Amino acid sequence: MTVALEKPEKSGTAAPVAPVRSPRTVGRRPLLIAAILVLWLALFALLRGKQTLSLAAADLTDLHRWFNDVNDSIGANRDTNPLFLYFFNEIRLVIDTLVTFVRELISQPSDARPLPQIGWLGVVGIAGYVSWAFGNWRVALLAVAGFTFFGLQGLWQESMDTLALTLSSVLVALLFAIPLGVWAGLSDRFHRIMTPFLDFMQTMPTFVYLAPLTLFFLIGGASATIATVIYAAPPAIRITAHAIRSVPETTVEAAESLGATRRQALVKVLLPMSKRTVVMGVNQSIMAALAMVTIAALIDAPGLGKTVVQALQSLDVGTAFNAGLSIVVMAIVLDRVTTAASVRAESARRSQSRLAAWRRPLLGAGAAVTAVLVYLSHTFVWAAEFPGEGGPGSSVASAADSATTWVQDHLSGVTNAFRDVLTNGLLNPFQSLLTDSPWWLVGVVLIALGAVLGGLRAGITTAVCVGLLVGTGMWSDAMTTLASTVFATVLVMLLGVVFGVWMGRSTLVDRVLRPTLDAAQVMPPFVYLVPFLALFGATRFTAIVAAVVYAAPVAIKIIADGVRNVPAATVEAATSAGCDTWQIITKVQLPMARSALTLATNQGLIYVLSMVVVGGLVGAGALGYDVVAGFSQGQLYGKGLAAGLAIVLLGVMFDRITQAAARRSSA
């Protein structure tokens, strides 16, 4: 469930120039690719089924056994090892104290009190006040409405547990992320060293490190927080570094010529100027943390995720949807509030004169009201415990239930036929081409494609990745996963182009579709697995559909932005030259948004890959299943870890090829 970050340096700045090239250079690359593919097909026909490196579900390699042994010896020595006693246990203690403190504040009864320190009225008051103070009155209203909605859903305590966990993880993540990000922003070398680690942290499936985390940090709040921190820190680091880097050099030089020291330049110039972007990093961290809520529930993280996971066990779609909806609402509220906060400084400057004079007394009055609300919710039961039984929540649940039942009953015939046609016609042949070819043949083809599409360096990266993939012992499963991933990405791009162009051309469509896309990205996939299982069965196709739902919104948004950024003058010129709408789209807007298209492919692929593990839960098998199995069974732990590494390697390979291709196409 990565919320991998778009790489802004590469996309936005290089404005796509209309492709003016000699016909020969344009023609050569597709020709080469076609030649590679034809050669592959020919050799596949000859060598089919030989040297495929397949491994049965219960078989292990030496590497997998070695991982197991390491894992076991850590578990056996954790009470005597000084590293544990003086390092990990200390970290655990600090984080546990933090989480417990925040939870006792808003969600859990502490020892002496049967209810948390601040009740619902106080929390709603604080949420409204803080949103208003850092954002504006519109997001404050949204925050109040959103938080009240949690109570109406009958999920107040669960929501507060989730909020507590999110806030503590983001706090801890930022503690590390901002200094590291600043450093990476100042030093090119550190930036280069950091990038692969960040890639790793974002693509490694969470399931792989959940079990080891409980080994290091025990079961409960601390482990859940640390798992979330690992996942939520990279976007903040990246965006902070990006923010520091995009401060114009001339400004820094000017400061230095006035005699500012490096330190002064950092504190007085760089940090204030990048503040706005850094807040966007906080925003991304929060979104990533919320994406972890359901996964962390598997190691007893409290909150809404638990409700979702438990409902999944008894296939209770309504209840899962209910809790999922609360997660979506929380994400939207936090997103809008932090976004408003990031533009606050500027909009305040613009409307300075009128409001500024009254801002201070108003802030004071707001603080007073909030204090009263907090006091009330601390003291009186009616303000502490959300009243009512969550009636609206249960009607939401039953509506979701009957909607899914209707869809399942009426559509499953159509969907099954659709699935069979696509699976048998396209997916199966493609997969057997990948899995039944000898491994070295597929390896050579991948390296050649990498080199042709992305250049020599991308070719070398691909070669290293292919070598390591073979080393993990998961080659065959990796190829099965690769087939589904490529297939899903093609579907994502189809949707991306259709809806992206539509949204890019019409503001109205954009305004209607955007909230839906936001919701699809934040809704935990566990919620829609049950209806998808009913529609498509326990198959690879179900996993593909789930991945498309998760990845398509990103692609659509990026392409929409690309299309919108095509200069209006160009479109007008084409219109006056007599082009019809279809021609404008295919001859002008899409070609000029080419770098947005490659970026969308890149992000689409990475988002699809981050769903591989979820796919393993609904019949996709291969790497996703291996990772889940490693989390469930001790003797498969090492294999699960290897499968996780294989997913990371696929991600790195894809990312480097598509990025290099993007640079080439925009050069």
Place this chain on the structure above:
Amino acid sequence: MARQAKHWRTAAVGVAVLGLTLTACGGAKVGDSSSGSGGGADGSGKCGTFNLAVNPWVGYEADAAVVAYVAENDLHCKVTKKDLKEEIAWQGFGTGEVDAVLENWGHDDLKKKYITGQKTAVEAGPTGNKGIIGWYVPPWLAKAHPDITDWNNLNKYAANFKTSESGGKGQLLDGDPSYVTNDEALVKNLKLDFKVVYAGSETALIQAYRKAEKNKEWVIGYFYEPQWFLSEVPLVKVNLPAYKTGCDADAEKIACDYPVYTLDKIVSAKFAKSGSPAYDLVKKFNWTNDDQNVVAKYIAVDKMTPEAAAKKWVEANRAKVDAWIK
């Protein structure tokens, strides 16, 4: 300007009014005995905190709900339930984070690692539940083709079980990776024209059976009892070659049915020595598959909370419960 001033005045008045009226008319205060919430804190005598692992299937949840209910209401323990997968729950024995696992299915590997190896866990006797693992078909299929319940006839029907996932063979659907399964070896050694396809989760497996019964589709797969879903769709077990002691000794050569598992309880070594009344409860806890299915049905089908389900069952079966806490 004037409008802003008005705002601010309204706000100030608002604060005052809110503050005065609300504190004056008040209402029940947090922590008042009359407020009704909490309460468990007073009675907790010598039991203290009881950390109970809850593994992710509804049958286990039923066990946990009943034991937790009895521990809280009869023994006045403070019960902390922890939702964990088996592997992680057993890890918790050593670190003191988990006191008891109530429904262990075989798991000789974990027993070897934690009971004989690290010595952080000990056995606490059977739960009384019999675990039956095997291959099941939906009831409509068993009715339409009664001979399908004999494994010898499976190849005859293999073509009907074909799916887009099974590569031209019949599909045998397996579930969650934490299940104990010999299915790949069985298919090979019984020379069946089937391919094992991993659904990856219990949810996926149940959904497949539910849909198969509703739409009269051909599905055969792994399943187990006791399980709440059987009260919704009574799946029919296929007879594999009968189990004899030792026929599953060599994992590669298994060609017989699964043994009947005696489900048992595992507790942490510390908890067993602690003298906590909760330990005695766990040790004596014993009920039948039917008992568990009733509670599991309350939770999964009737959508009761685990506490409410446990209360209902305990009140109807007071005699059984009294035997556990005597």
